[in-house]
Amino acid sequence: MRITCWNVNSLKARLGHVLDYCRSGQTDCLLLQELKLTDEAFPHDEFSAIGWNAAAHGQKTYNGVAILSRHDIIDVAKGLPCLTEDDKADEQSRYIEATVAGFRVGSIYLPNGNPCPGPKFDYKLAWMKRLHSRAQVLFAEEIPAVLGGDYNVMPQDIDCYDPSAWAGDALWHMDSRAAFFSLLNLGYTDAIRAIHPQGAQYSYWDYQAGAWQRDNGIRIDHLLLSPEASSRLKNAGIDKRPRGLERPSDHTPVWVEVV
Numbered sequence: 001m002r003i004t005c006w007n008v009n010s011l012k013a014r015l016g017h018v019l020d021y022c023r024s025g026q027t028d029c030l031l032l033q034e035l036k037l038t039d040e041a042f043p044h045d046e047f048s049a050i051g052w053n054a055a056a057h058g059q060k061t062y063n064g065v066a067i068l069s070r071h072d073i074i075d076v077a078k079g080l081p082c083l084t085e086d087d088k089a090d091e092q093s094r095y096i097e098a099t100v101a102g103f104r105v106g107s108i109y110l111p112n113g114n115p116c117p118g119p120k121f122d123y124k125l126a127w128m129k130r131l132h133s134r135a136q137v138l139f140a141e142e143i144p145a146v147l148g149g150d151y152n153v154m155p156q157d158i159d160c161y162d163p164s165a166w167a168g169d170a171l172w173h174m175d176s177r178a179a180f181f182s183l184l185n186l187g188y189t190d191a192i193r194a195i196h197p198q199g200a201q202y203s204y205w206d207y208q209a210g211a212w213q214r215d216n217g218i219r220i221d222h223l224l225l226s227p228e229a230s231s232r233l234k235n236a237g238i239d240k241r242p243r244g245l246e247r248p249s250d251h252t253p254v255w256v257e258v259v
Contacts, residue, residue, distance in 0.1 A: 005148035007251035031107035035064030108149030113170030189230035
């Protein structure tokens with residue numbers, strides 16, 4: 001089975017691209033981020049028409065995550081569990097989780113965190129603690145789990161065309177990277193680096209300054225696999241083709257193949 005994550009930067013604007021990707025047979029489960037629409041506005045009928053199921057956790061104008069699959073989507077959970085009283089006031093739609101074909105999959109749109117330092121960066125780190133807590137529970141359950149999406153973190157130098165250009169940015173901040181590696185330290189596997197340990201593997205190119213044409217990219221979209229999922233890892237990669245389409249998202253699909 002192939003599981004893919006993709007920040008589409010507005011599902012309404014990119015619906016045709018997403019439908020084409022589902023029809024193409026390139027994936028069996030698609031984890032979407034940055035829908036920018038409410039649950040009521042989610043285009044369930046369009047996906048049903050091509051034989052796909054969908055579960056969404058939307059929000060007007062901002063954020064929003066979804067799980068699409070040609071398989072049944074069951075036991076859907078929306079949002080991360082709260083760790084503090086402040087967490088209960090969090091209304092941002094950034095996490096959805098479900099079981100698809102025996103895998104527990106989570107679609108993640110982690111906060112950007114800029115400007116840094118500041119309240120938005122504090123929110124990012126607090127959100128990552130909540131994600132760590134949920135990942136720890138899934139790990140303890142000893143089930144095949146795949147947590148995929150836009151983590152808004154560049155883990156290493158090789159994940160950025162020019163690290164010096166990102167100095168002071170929340171995506172490159174040492175605390176963001178430390179929180180990301182704390183997930184790996186639980187026992188999760190970064191699928192892309194497991195298959196491609198060396199070299200650039202970018203998943204995002206800014207719309208500005210000819211970043212796509214110059215390949216000035218970064219890797220902030222990740223698929224993390226629990227041991228039970230990583231033991232079934234066959235391949236992983238980044239599909240750059242959708243970034244070159246007309247009116248593309250600034251992100252491109254990242255995929256993992258498991259058996």
